[in-house]
Amino acid sequence: MATETPDREHTPTNETRDPDDSQYAAHLERSRTVWDRWSDYYTMSETDLEPLREAAIDRLELQPGDRVLEIGCGPGVNFERVRSEIGEQGELVAVDYSPEMIAKARARIDHHGWENVEVRRADATTAEFDDPFDAAIATLSLSVMPDIHRAVETVSQSLVPDTTFVVVDVRPVPDGPARVLNPFLWRFLRWYANWNPDDDVVDALATVFDTHELVDSSLAGTLYTVVCEKER
Numbered sequence: 001m002a003t004e005t006p007d008r009e010h011t012p013t014n015e016t017r018d019p020d021d022s023q024y025a026a027h028l029e030r031s032r033t034v035w036d037r038w039s040d041y042y043t044m045s046e047t048d049l050e051p052l053r054e055a056a057i058d059r060l061e062l063q064p065g066d067r068v069l070e071i072g073c074g075p076g077v078n079f080e081r082v083r084s085e086i087g088e089q090g091e092l093v094a095v096d097y098s099p100e101m102i103a104k105a106r107a108r109i110d111h112h113g114w115e116n117v118e119v120r121r122a123d124a125t126t127a128e129f130d131d132p133f134d135a136a137i138a139t140l141s142l143s144v145m146p147d148i149h150r151a152v153e154t155v156s157q158s159l160v161p162d163t164t165f166v167v168v169d170v171r172p173v174p175d176g177p178a179r180v181l182n183p184f185l186w187r188f189l190r191w192y193a194n195w196n197p198d199d200d201v202v203d204a205l206a207t208v209f210d211t212h213e214l215v216d217s218s219l220a221g222t223l224y225t226v227v228c229e230k231e232r
């Protein structure tokens with residue numbers, strides 16, 4: 001687990017971590033416990049945030065036959081929409097670390113009989129893929145990874161040139177008086193989601209991708225969507 005912070009506002013360090021180090025391993029193990037637990041209570045999150053997820057998928061501008069990567073797929077809340085865009089010739093490869101989330105995602109695939117949607121249990125930060133992807137998406141997952149910068153690099157390396165990565169995520173209040181809420185928000189996110197306070201998702205995207213644009217932001221800036229392009 002990442003080091004606990006005091007009451008003052010936390011400053012992300014964006015340091016890359018070694019997957020063999022104990023802090024990395026503890027964060028990953030806590031993610032498994034937390035997300036295995038929440039896998040039984042995911043319906044509300046799935047319904048309430050559906051419009052936001054669908055808008056994010058639209059921004060990928062997927063074409064029939066595209067090969068798409070999803071990281072931190074949870075119980076597969078994005079599968080139906082992505083699959084409707086890529087058709088039967090496309091392919092969706094989705095990764096999650098929680099065995100219970102993977103079981104729910106597989107049940108969804110089996111229920112629909114989707115033959116071109118594959119889920120893999122893996123740490124998305126270090127996952128390796130044989131073939132590159134035409135697009136990638138991460139909804140509400142990057143900020144809970146043990147090394148966000150490295151997870152973003154993994155996604156970038158898995159994409160062909162001229163492709164888009166869309167990210168929906170949460171963060172503390174970025175500016176304005178509502179920042180006073182951040183110490184509470186930070187604690188809630190740590191407890192609820194095993195959120196990683198030591199990396200900043202938007203900074204990581206800006207560092208790794210050729211372009212990035214914050215295209216949507218709500219709830220005092222805490223819920224946001226970023227569209228990134230990999231040019232070469």
Ligand SMILES: C[S@@+](CC[C@H](N)C(=O)[O-])C[C@H]1O[C@@H](n2cnc3c(N)ncnc32)[C@H](O)[C@@H]1O
Pocket residue numbers: 028031032035036045046053071072073074075077095096097098101122123124125138139140141144145146193
């Ligand atoms: C808030 S849920 C998001 C699920 C889904 N993408 C959505 O939009 O609702 C975060 C997911 O990230 C997964 N996760 C956390 N750390 C991970 C890691 N290192 N590698 C892959 N998945 C991870 C969790 O197991 C969980 O399913």
